[in-house]
Amino acid sequence: MNRVAIIGGGVAGLSAAISLERRGVPSIIVEREEALGGLCGELGCKGVERCVRCDVCLARDMVAQARSSPLIERLGRAELRSVSGQPGDFRLAIRVGGQGHRLVRAAVIVCATGGEPFDAHLDKRLGYDELADVVTSLDLERQLSAEGRFLVPSTSAPPKKVAFILCVGSRDERFNTSYCSKACCKYSFKLAQGLRAIDPGCAITIFFMDWRLYDPRENVRAWASGDSGVRLVRSRPAEVLLGEDSRPEVRFASEKDAIVEVEAFDAVVLSVGLRPARSAAELARTLQVETDAHGFLRSPKGEPCASTRPGVFLAGTCRGPKEIVECVKDGAEAASKAIAFMGGVG
Ligand SMILES: Cc1cc2nc3c(=O)[nH]c(=O)nc-3n(C[C@H](O)[C@H](O)[C@H](O)COP(=O)(O)OP(=O)(O)OC[C@H]3O[C@@H](n4cnc5c(N)ncnc54)[C@H](O)[C@@H]3O)c2cc1C
Ligand code: SF4
Ligand code: SF4
Incomplete structure (x- = not known):
């Protein structure tokens, strides 16, 4: 079992999935909405006359990449309900819209559930x-x-x-x-x-x-x-x-x-x-991780993308405000940490 469950299919979650794929690690993205892309899906190209480097199209490219990968499974209209098992062998109960529940086994969880516009x-x-x-x-x-x-x-x-x-x-x-x-x-x-x-x-x-x-x-x-x-x-x-x-x-x-x-x-x-998602506190309870003073999911000091629970990693704006490129870097970092946690790939 070396699969990674990624909760949230915005740029951070997509970046984690693509980084894992590059190293041959399968993942499953659990996304509450029908479509992938997260908040970037609601933003438009800001370049009226020329590209102004807003980075929004990075998300579109990453959605296309994730869709075409055999190593990345995608569950749309799906929400995490509970987590049992232990680090290295988690069992996630996922509610999938219209199809009841599904049990997903994963060695590691990457949480990339984003924040919310104020x-x-x-x-x-x-x-x-x-x-x-x-x-x-x-x-x-x-x-x-x-x-x-x-x-x-x-x-x-x-x-x-x-x-x-x-x-x-x-x-x-x-x-x-x-x-x-x-x-x-x-x-x-x-x-x-x-x-x-x-x-x-x-x-x-x-x-x-x-x-x-x-x-x-x-x-x-x-x-x-x-x-x-x-x-x-x-x-x-x-x-x-x-x-x-x-x-x-x-x-x-x-x-x-x-x-x-x-x-x-x-x-x-x-x-x-950006502020913490309204569901952040409930999610923290489900994942058994801590939040910080503002309500974002907390990475211990000096350990970016770690959470307060072994085997659960954080990426993107669920752990604090970030621009798109920072979320992409975070996703890659969370993927590296997930691989290291699983004892490397090989
Ligand atoms: C108005 C506005 C304009 C912006 N413009 C720019 C810009 O031009 N350039 C820039 O760099 N940044 C911009 N940003 C910031 C940028 O939008 C964020 O950095 C980025 O979208 C965050 O990505 P993310 O993957 O962390 O989270 P999100 O994009 O929020 O993705 C999180 C995903 O997780 C899903 N999710 C949440 N909870 C659950 C759950 N329990 N189960 C399953 N799925 C769940 C959500 O549905 C969502 O798809 C802007 C922000 C705002 C508010
Ligand atoms: S980065 Fe992409 S979305 Fe943003 S202005 Fe340039 S072309 Fe448009
Ligand atoms: S990036 Fe910081 S300083 Fe700039 S508008 Fe947002 S909160 Fe204010």
């Missing part, structure tokens, strides 16, 4: 509940991907002035999310570039706290300084309210003199971060 309804001050023209980055992403354009929800007209508010639901003690979500500076920059590529006359303001862009080619300051229609404001807006002309108004303290300013936009995009 629910913007929770931050009442930013108006997502009440103002039609306040949207999330995911809403914007879905519309751009489906229609190749973005229209102001209340007027159905192309926007002429858009604000992005970064760090929504991240770096915020109110929601026990004091961490940086890592992906949202990068994806917001690319979405803003996309809006400008569709309409070079659309003015963009980005309210940010810090820029977390690790690729030296992604120089947002150079982009903004060379383009009069783009403005960076270092401030965390206090609230978004309905203005007199029915447009959303952003209230923020200006960086220079800390005076409260109010400015109206055609649309406000809330750049939501």
Whole structure:
């Protein structure tokens, strides 16, 4: 028995399966949804005129690779119910949609169940509940991907002035999310570039706290300084309210003199971060692993991709916020650890 059970078929789980396959190790991906790809399946190509290296298509390539591999079995609409046995010989009871239960034996478990985008309804001050023209980055992403354009929800007209508010639901003690979500500076920059590529006359303001862009080619300051229609404001807006002309108004303290300013936009995009999946606590109980202070599955310090239980490894955003490429690396690392745990391949 040298099979690995992978729970979750997003980029991290797919990367683990493909890395195992390359070393001749069979795996089974247990995925709750019908389709593989995870959150990346909901994201679109952000390159309007050219590739802007958002990495979303990595997931599509990996789904195709996993589908064509005889060593990777895939169970869709399948959810882990219980785990018995011991490390080296786990027995997983899986509920498979419409077909009852299936028992899966595996030497090792890789958990790659992901996190969730922050629910913007929770931050009442930013108006997502009440103002039609306040949207999330995911809403914007879905519309751009489906229609190749973005229209102001209340007027159905192309926007002429858009604000992005970064760090929504991240770096915020109110929601026990004091961490940086890592992906949202990068994806917001690319979405803003996309809006400008569709309409070079659309003015963009980005309210940010810090820029977390690790690729030296992604120089947002150079982009903004060379383009009069783009403005960076270092401030965390206090609230978004309905203005007199029915447009959303952003209230923020200006960086220079800390005076409260109010400015109206055609649309406000809330750049939501990542938080633990709602099912993380239950999953942790099922797998008998621990969670961290925020509710992500916990890797012991200095042991990336390990969990607190031998034979169970973690990959991707189930163990903390990450960009796609980091999830791919995590999947490969979890696969190497799984192989080492099984005593090597051979
Ligand atoms: C709006 C937005 C835009 C983003 N844009 C970018 C970008 O441009 N570039 C970038 O690098 N990153 C981006 N990210 C981050 C990126 O989406 C994540 O890093 C990545 O999708 C995480 O992959 P994952 O495999 O860890 O988890 P997921 O993609 O969440 O996959 C987890 C999978 O596990 C399944 N699952 C969960 N629980 C169970 C269970 N109990 N049993 C079976 N299956 C289960 C889920 O259905 C899902 O398919 C963005 C994030 C957001 C919110
Ligand atoms: S990396 Fe992103 S922008 Fe580039 S082609 Fe792929 S999906 Fe499009
Ligand atoms: S990646 Fe950027 S937007 Fe996201 S939480 Fe970190 S600093 Fe804020």
